[in-house]
Amino acid sequence: MRIDILSLFPEMFDGPFASSIIKRAVDKGLVNIYVNNFRNYAPDRHKVVDDYPYGGGAGMVLKPEPIFAAVEDLRGSPYVKNPQKPVILLSPQGRLFDQNIARELASRESLILICGHYEGADERVSQHLATDEISIGDYVLSGGEPAAIVMVDAIVRLIPGVIDCLSTADDSFSRGILEYPQYTRPANFRGCQVPDILLSGNHGEIEKWRRIQAVKRTLERRPDLLDSASLTAEEQKILARLEYFNHL
Numbered sequence: 001m002r003i004d005i006l007s008l009f010p011e012m013f014d015g016p017f018a019s020s021i022i023k024r025a026v027d028k029g030l031v032n033i034y035v036n037n038f039r040n041y042a043p044d045r046h047k048v049v050d051d052y053p054y055g056g057g058a059g060m061v062l063k064p065e066p067i068f069a070a071v072e073d074l075r076g077s078p079y080v081k082n083p084q085k086p087v088i089l090l091s092p093q094g095r096l097f098d099q100n101i102a103r104e105l106a107s108r109e110s111l112i113l114i115c116g117h118y119e120g121a122d123e124r125v126s127q128h129l130a131t132d133e134i135s136i137g138d139y140v141l142s143g144g145e146p147a148a149i150v151m152v153d154a155i156v157r158l159i160p161g162v163i164d165c166l167s168t169a170d171d172s173f174s175r176g177i178l179e180y181p182q183y184t185r186p187a188n189f190r191g192c193q194v195p196d197i198l199l200s201g202n203h204g205e206i207e208k209w210r211r212i213q214a215v216k217r218t219l220e221r222r223p224d225l226l227d228s229a230s231l232t233a234e235e236q237k238i239l240a241r242l243e244y245f246n247h248l
């Protein structure tokens with residue numbers, strides 16, 4: 001997979017991309033990540049990338065020319081939108097990033113992420129260049145860079161071969177519900193005991209306990225997820241039982 005990031009602050013990616021899972025994926029050749037400063041594509045001598053908003057108002061707006069030129073350099077000109085080759089504008093106005101979007105993007109061969117700044121990018125970037133606009137949450141960052149780092153991390157770990165696929169299959173959200181609680185040694189830490197069932201060696205009972213815990217935790221912490229989760233028949237039974245006892 002190839003990921004191109006367009007940013008005015010490429011140095012923000014140095015640390016996050018040089019460690020842990022992302023670095024390992026790059027070293028293994030499973031993903032190539034390029035960070036391009038789109039200031040280099042500004043047509044004028046002074047490399048201006050922003051301007052005052054038409055109609056007045058606070059802040060500056062990113063000009064369309066450098067961003068279009070940077071994307072066309074990567075995708076060819078004239079540029080034709082192709083959802084198979086996503087060009088994603090990061091902004092608080094986008095659809096909310098989640099595990100399903102991460103999975104969908106991890107299956108693409110190439111990806112361009114555009115990091116906005118200031119008061120955002122000229123609307124024509126969103127309308128005529130980007131195939132998608134994504135937000136990582138309902139808060140405003142000072143730029144799209146932290147959002148790009150979050151997305152790249154979530155996407156890269158799903159690329160086959162990057163990490164053990166059994167561990168991503170068990171992730172929170174992999175089927176739309178939260179993960180069961182995990183413990184490691186010591187069995188007794190400052191008087192807090194690991195649940196007996198996990199020490200029993202009875203794998204069937206352990207799996208059952210984990211399914212119950214995952215549903216219970218989702219019901220307690222993120223009941224909103226249960227509306228669209230793909231629960232097995234057994235998990236639906238567990239949920240019905242938990243809801244029944246909650247109403248007693």
Ligand code: ADE
Nearest residue numbers: 090091092135136141147
């Ligand atoms: N840029 C500024 N805020 C953002 C957000 N919440 N998500 C993605 N990009 C952003």
